[in-house]
Amino acid sequence: MGLGDMGSGLAKNLMVAGFEVAGFDLSSERMAAFTGAGGVGCGAAAQVGQGAKAVFVMVMNGDQARQVIADLATVMAAGSAVILTATIHAHEAREIAASLEGTGIDMIDSPVSGGQPGAMGGTLALMASGTDAAMAAQRDVLEAVSKVIHHVGQEVGDGQAMKACLQSLIGSLFAATYELSVLAGKAGISGQVLREVIASTGAGNGITDGSLENIMHRRFDGTGSGIGTMWKDLTISLEMAKREGVPMHTTATAMQIFQAGIAKYPAGDNQSAARVIEEIVGAELAP
Incomplete structure (x- = not known):
């Protein structure tokens, strides 16, 4: 979710690692670049989550993250995960996590550092917070986009x-x-x-x-x-x-x-x- 300077880099490195990657962005230009690189274009946020192991959410602010994740939660299966890589307020991340309780969907709060070069090069530093089980289940996708993964806490919000x-x-x-x-x-x-x-x-x-x-x-x-x-x-x-x-x-x-x-x-x-x-x-x- 989100195919700008950062999200497009995440998508690129996930594809390089061999994952099938679906994506959505409001920009038709970004969508064209994404599908041209081999991504599966979606017409809405919810479609990205259908059948997904994990969805990276790289949007600009907490309001966008809240809306996108609410849409994803309607279609994502228990055992899948939302990986929040956007930088938002810690209290917003905790509120979003609370909204997922009972769905069986894990949430990993993992803002990043490294900017566009790091996103494109797959060398981001991740500041991830979430349960040990959620981190272990998504280790392969997290490693595909990063150089180093810091597990900074068990609670969503610690990463933010x-x-x-x-x-x-x-x-x-x-x-x-x-x-x-x-x-x-x-x-x-x-x-x-x-x-x-x-x-x-x-x-x-x-x-x-x-x-x-x-x-x-x-x-x-x-x-x-x-x-x-x-x-x-x-x-x-x-x-x-x-x-x-x-x-x-x-x-x-x-x-x-x-x-x-x-x-x-x-x-x-x-x-x-x-x-x-x-x-x-x-x-x-x-x-």
Whole structure:
């Protein structure tokens, strides 16, 4: 369910692993690409679940996940599983799991990390929560789309909580990188030199390096990292922090940097947030 940047990658790797894969997306263009690659196109959500061992649900938000899974539950058999790979609120995942009680359908709550490259390459990190029995029954399909499977808890919702913690760090790394890119640009530091120095220190990380490469080569869209996704994920992290009573100063600041980016460039990628800072300062990072 859902054949966008992430869902299409899941489908591709399931087919590579030898599974017959049925799918549905509201986009006719995505459906055409999916069937052209060997997938079985369906006309509605419920059709995806008919006869399925498992259904990956890779939609954008909790409302979509709730509706899709309600439709799937009308046709899926006992012993099959819904694998929720979308990032939503932990309490939403728990509510969806409660709605499946008595159906015999397992639910594995497994948000992912790795972005579009990881989805396409089958190298995602899964943060899966669910019973040992459900995990064992679906081990083959989970391994088909991932590099590493972290079984983070027995209860649905634990996976979403883990993802919210992770995204608070990732969002903060992005935001700090965007600020330092403009600072370096204003000071006349070469982008390549900046990358090399950071990579040689304890501050080196793939998020910063990839972001700096995109920024200095002026790649602000089409990189598979739409700003709307990270913006949404940070709202989830902060909402969980509010529920738990935890102050999140750095994450809140990162959220505002992404808020500025999505306000100015709603269709751009994550690094569009750096453009807003560049425009304020009147400087940009050059190679």
